[in-house]
Amino acid sequence: MTYKAMGITEFVKHYEQRTTEMRDIETAEDYKSRGMPKISIEDCGMLKHAASVYTRRIYTRFQHEFLQGATERTLSAETNGNTTKYTILKGENGQTEVVQFNSLENLIIYSCHMFESMGWLCCHALKVLFFDLNFSYIPEKYILKRWSKNAKHGDRFEEYTTKKKAVKSSMAIRLNGLMKESFDVMTLEANDEDSEEIARKYLYQARIGISKHQSEIYNGDYGKNKF
Secondary structure (H helix, E strand, O other), X not given: OOHHHOOHHHHHHHHXXXXXXXXXXXXXXXXXXXXXXXXXXXXXHHHHHHHHHEOHHHHHHHHHHHHHXXXXXXXXXEEEOOEEEEEEEEOOOOEEEEEEEEOOOOEEEEOOOHHHHOOOOOHHHHHHHHHHOOOOOOOHHHOOHHHEOOOXXXXXXXXXXXXXXXXXXXXXHXXXXXXHHHHHHHXXXXXXXXXXXXXXXXXXXXXXXXXXXXXXXXXXXXHHHHO
């Protein structure tokens, strides 16, 4: 049954059921994340660091990217100022990937944007950081609290601003992040009427603020193009 075909009572029931399921999954993941997962490569500083900060599920995905990076080869490395551009050979099919690293800011740029979409570094970035630059840790700006063992602590807005500084996100990535944040708000406000009133108040303020901001931008662009 689609959401359009649901009545309001059915929709609320479905929503509450999904919320309960998500909370159960979250509780299970918290339990699984206790202790340290098995590390594929002994005495590997970066994997040890990842195991200490990530939940087990995210660590498994991170480790997969790390091991994939071990199969890739650096064809060239060209340095210009603080930035070095690496050309990485992917597998045996001759396909290459370009990764740039700024040593001044510990900033790594690559075209697949896995960090921006998924929240952890891709195999190409890890190939450069660990195998070429000998990093024994994950730079702090590339560890999202959302995927860490202490995800329930700290400021989610701080996570957003850190991620934003790393690279300007696409519309799809921004929409995905906002939808996740909105779902968290909906889950909280559904508990009681006072919470719903708070949520509606700030959603209204956000809508007014965004409308004003966009109006200023569009009017400014119109004024420039008019003459």
